[in-house]
Amino acid sequence: MVDLVVRSRRAVTPDGERPAAVSVRAGKITAIDPYDAELTAVDDVDLGNVALLPGLVDTHVHVNEPGRTEWEGFASATRAAAAGGVTAIVDMPLNSLPPTVTAEALEIKQKAASGQIHVDVGFWGGAIPGNAGDLPALHAAGVYGFKAFLADSGVPEFPPLDADQLAEALAAVDAQFVIHAEDPGHLREAVSSPAYGQFLDSRPPEAEHAAVATAIAAAREAGARVHILHLSAATALPLIVAAKAEGLRVTxxxxxxxxxxxxAEIPEGATEFKCCPPIRDSANRDQLWAALADGVITCVVSDHSPCTPDLKRQDSGDFAAAWGGIASVQLGLPVIWTAARTRGHSLADVVDWMARRPADLVGLTTKGRLAVGADADLVAFDPDDTFTVDPAALHHRNPVTPYAGKTLTGVVRTTWLRGRTVTGEAPQGRFLSRKDS
Known part of the structure; x- marks a missing residue:
């Protein structure tokens, strides 16, 4: 007798998509049998042709609580994650007050999140000027590594590092560093305007290229692990290819x-599309897809970065004044599947990019895969059904999204966390820690 069996003719396992019956006991996957295997379970769910995926792992989420909870919060962010098939997130250290730059600040954030989380939650620490001495203790407290900005973060309590300060941080602790790679020397002050092109011109590809080069040089010098966050500019891809060929630990x-x-398709004044680094043109987008297919880019994560509607300056449509961030933790799976299927990619590819590889980035060996011994984090995903994005139906705190009105393919039917259905009512998430990985 097991607690749960979930059957699907389209189960996406590490060996590819196949018919299977996944058995669960005490929150773990205990067996993967043929689809029509005779099994005894408390609950036996047959999805038929609805796909069964492992829960996604999103290692780039800004929850903002405590301190800016009106922007987002643990209850709303994790409810949105579960509705989108995401069963584990790793929270970014900034936009909360205090930012997670000391072990004490991590404890404050965990206390704020306690009893609220609908999916499992881990944490990044932050590297800012002057806190290199705090990094070892913060790492020992269980954060998965450290985020650093090389340009202005947008909030005064999380200033950027220059090249020397980045080197100091890398030398302070043997940890994963995740880098917001834009070089301030190549950024220009955005002109107040509702025209997206004016904002785009202020953050040229050269800014990312130069900052990626800085991060790679620092990784080389320190022998450190460096991960480039939210890569937008395809011109930086050859630097990453060369770094990998050199044997550097750069992803x-x-x-x-x-x-x-x-x-080219962003309407005038549509500040819901503003993010940093910016959305670029379709030719650049095609190069990112090619890099993803080739394994140069390893992960697709949301960079869920919401704010209150007033900070998006939708009244004026001023891109220069608007907060830069896109809230999408609930929509990432159907957004990517809609595009990936038209480019010839499979559900297995999407699971690789959005579940297994992000889990591997932070060492979550029991997440992001349908495998015996893994956590029974499961998603029933109908890959053929469609829906139109209604902001009012989203669970994140402020219903602002650039995907409003878009028709997407792929609908999340059910999400299970360690074998239990996530309803969005009773929080059942746990804290994740590097110490337990």
Missing amino acids: AETCPHYLTLDA
Whole structure:
């Protein structure tokens, strides 16, 4: 007798898509049998042709609580994650007050999140000027690594590092560093305007290229692990290819908005499309897809970065004044699947980019895969059904999205966390820690 069996003719396992029956006991996957295997379970769910995926792992989420909980919060962010098939997130250290730059600040954030989380939650620490001495203790407290900005973060309590300060941080602790790679020397002040092109011109590809080069040089010098966050500019891809060929521990991610949106199609004043680095043109987008297919880019994560509607300046449509961030933790799976299927990619590819590889980035060996011994984090996903994005139906706190009105393919039917259905009512998530990985 097991607690749960979930059957699907389209189960996406590490060996590819196949018919299977997944058995669950005490929150773990205990067996993967043929679809029609005779099994005894408390609950036996037959999905038929609805796909069964492992829960997605989103390692780039800004929850903002405590301190800016009006922007987002653990209850709303994790409810949105579960509705989108995401069963584990790793929270970014900034936009909360205090930012997660000391072990004490991590404890404050965990206390704020306690009893609220609908999916499992881990944490990044932050590297800012002057806190290199705090990094070892923060790492020992269980964060998965450290985020650093090389340009202004947008909030005063999380200033950027220059090249020397980045080197100091890398030398302070043997940890994964995740880098917001834009070089301030190549950024220009955005002109106040409702025209997206004016904002785009202020953050040229050269800014990302130069910052990626800085991060790679620092990784080389320190022998450190460096991960390039939310890569937007395809011109930086050859630097990453060369770094990998050199044997450096350098990886990169991108986000659904860079893979699916086109600068030329952003309407005037549509500040819901503003993010940093910016959405670029379709030719650049095609190069990102090619890099993803080739394994140069390893992960697709949301960079869920919401704010209150007033900070998006939708009244004026001023791109220069608007907060830069896109809220998409609930929509990433259908957004990517809609585009990936038209480019000849499989559900197995999407699971690789959005579940297994992000889990591997932070060492979550029991997440992101349908495998015996893994956590029974499961998603029933109908890959053929469609829906139109209604902001009012989204669970994140402020219903602002650039995907409003878009028709997407792929609908999340049910999400299970360790074998239990996530309803969005009773929080059952747990804290994740590097110490337990």
